[in-house]
Amino acid sequence: MKKIILLLLSFYFISNGVAQNAVQPFIIQGKLTNSAEKMLKIFFEDANGKLVIDTIRLNDMGEFYLKTYKIAWPQRTSIQQNNTQINRIYVAPGYDLHITGDAADYISLSKTKKISGVGGEVNRYRVKLDSILVARNDKTAWYDLKTDELIQFLKKSKMLEDSVLNVVFKKSAVGDKYSNTFKKMIDLDNQSLNFYMLLQHLDLVKYNAAQMRELVAKNTPPAFSNGISHDEYLLSEDYKSWVLPLYYIYEQRLDLLRDSAAVKKPGYTLGKIEQLFTGKVRDFYLNRYVEKRIGGSNSVEQLNAVKKEMQAFIDAISSAALKTNLTNNFIEKKQQLMQVQIGKPAPAFTLPSDQGKVFSLADFKGKVIYIDLWASWCGPCRQEMPAYKKLSDKFKTNPQVAFVSIAVHDGEKEWRNALKEEKPDWLQLYDNEGTVAQTYVANAIPKYILIDKEGKMLSFDAPGPANAQAEQLINEAVAKQ
Numbered sequence: 001m002k003k004i005i006l007l008l009l010s011f012y013f014i015s016n017g018v019a020q021n022a023v024q025p026f027i028i029q030g031k032l033t034n035s036a037e038k039m040l041k042i043f044f045e046d047a048n049g050k051l052v053i054d055t056i057r058l059n060d061m062g063e064f065y066l067k068t069y070k071i072a073w074p075q076r077t078s079i080q081q082n083n084t085q086i087n088r089i090y091v092a093p094g095y096d097l098h099i100t101g102d103a104a105d106y107i108s109l110s111k112t113k114k115i116s117g118v119g120g121e122v123n124r125y126r127v128k129l130d131s132i133l134v135a136r137n138d139k140t141a142w143y144d145l146k147t148d149e150l151i152q153f154l155k156k157s158k159m160l161e162d163s164v165l166n167v168v169f170k171k172s173a174v175g176d177k178y179s180n181t182f183k184k185m186i187d188l189d190n191q192s193l194n195f196y197m198l199l200q201h202l203d204l205v206k207y208n209a210a211q212m213r214e215l216v217a218k219n220t221p222p223a224f225s226n227g228i229s230h231d232e233y234l235l236s237e238d239y240k241s242w243v244l245p246l247y248y249i250y251e252q253r254l255d256l257l258r259d260s261a262a263v264k265k266p267g268y269t270l271g272k273i274e275q276l277f278t279g280k281v282r283d284f285y286l287n288r289y290v291e292k293r294i295g296g297s298n299s300v301e302q303l304n305a306v307k308k309e310m311q312a313f314i315d316a317i318s319s320a321a322l323k324t325n326l327t328n329n330f331i332e333k334k335q336q337l338m339q340v341q342i343g344k345p346a347p348a349f350t351l352p353s354d355q356g357k358v359f360s361l362a363d364f365k366g367k368v369i370y371i372d373l374w375a376s377w378c379g380p381c382r383q384e385m386p387a388y389k390k391l392s393d394k395f396k397t398n399p400q401v402a403f404v405s406i407a408v409h410d411g412e413k414e415w416r417n418a419l420k421e422e423k424p425d426w427l428q429l430y431d432n433e434g435t436v437a438q439t440y441v442a443n444a445i446p447k448y449i450l451i452d453k454e455g456k457m458l459s460f461d462a463p464g465p466a467n468a469q470a471e472q473l474i475n476e477a478v479a480k481q
Contacts, residue, residue, distance in 0.1 A: 023093040029065040030099035040081040047072040074178040082411030088126045092178045095119030110134045121173035122182040129164045154194045161190045188236035191221035196242035209257045231280040287322045294329050300337050340460045346451045347439035351429040367402045368477040371449040373442050375410040376418035381446040387466035392426045400478050408437040
């Protein structure tokens with residue numbers, strides 16, 4: 001289930017934002033005590049609907065201040081960096097939010113966070129709901145529930161969400177022209193999450209076609225009773241991120257049950273998208289589909305193949321702005337991949353170790369380096385550790401080989417706890433600023449990288465340690481003069 005949730009963690013590209021004279025500024029400030037992080041990330045959509053990342057820096061007291069012109073319309077955002085997370089913050093041009101809380105850990109922050117200032121009234125919804133959920137301490141794993149249990153769980157969730165929504169938005173916030181917009185957004189988000197859980201349940205439990213149709217027909221949330229594709233639904237991030245892809249999978253599964261051969265025919269995917277979605281929803285889905293294919297490319301050759309394959313999807317998009325963004329995405333991805341091409345110098349890094357020392361790529365010159373990119377939360381990464389140790393032990397007496405594990409997309413506390421549990425005896429580094437994750441295109445982990453004695457790339461996607469070919473490639477690199 002973690003893999004499903006983590007998929008939301010897609011990779012985005014930085015934009016220049018909105019001209020300062022076009023919109024009112026958005027300000028977010030406050031104080032987060034006991035935060036292990038001094039730099040947080042906050043995410044916005046720019047005027048073209050492209051996600052941009054900004055930085056919030058905390059001083060020694062935990063105080064922060066950010067003013068930006070990048071927010072052109074009301075939207076939902078989040079503040080994230082490893083251990084410190086504040087999700088579902090509602091922001092808009094002209095808002096000036098003041099956030100305080102104890103950021104020692106996620107639960108503490110959920111209990112203590114307060115949001116006030118201009119725009120604080122609409123943010124009462126999430127603050128109030130989170131405080132209730134934390135107090136209830138309900139650890140129900142909805143994805144393990146049987147069908148009847150899940151339906152009851154969804155009904156109870158909706159009752160709670162509706163009651164909090166009605167309390168917070170009983171009256172429109174005085175002087176806030178975005179209050180009604182956020183009320184609609186939150187309601188759509190809630191119904192979208194409920195529908196997502198139902199659709200995910202259908203994917204986890206193998207029903208026949210008739211059972212699937214019946215469950216969906218009886219339990220489709222009211223918002224989607226008149227169809228799955230309406231432009232106004234794009235107000236909801238949960239609709240875009242969860243409902244659309246799962247609804248496509250649901251319809252595809254029905255087709256598989258009806259005629260598996262038809263699904264494998266050329267043009268099926270594009271045809272199905274055009275059948276299910278209309279207008280701006282179709283454009284959004286096509287754009288997101290192509291973006292994911294671009295992001296999943298691990299070589300220039302693979303990217304070129306994706307570009308050729310995706311041309312029909314791009315042509316089907318009606319928005320010129322989205323087509324331009326995709327063109328730029330291909331260019332940016334190619335530039336990124338060119339940095340890690342075979343035979344070229346490997347991207348440099350300088351990272352701290354678990355022992356408090358600092359290591360740079362240059363420190364390993366003259367050695368073949370076998371790098372493991374991993375994270376504490378990544379089950380497959382940790383499952384490979386015994387094999388990695390076995391391989392590293394074979395080269396322990398060889399001064400020409402270095403084995404290095406680098407934790408990416410991870411919290412420092414979680415990383416250190418995992419090291420205590422796994423007890424690896426080779427070098428452990430921490431990608432504290434995301435440098436390695438970005439330059440080595442760590443879209444999926446575990447990821448293994450091989451660098452030669454001159455610091456040049458040998459393999460951007462090396463075989464895993466359990467694969468005999470990994471040892472063979474290391475020996476060949478050592479033997480090469």
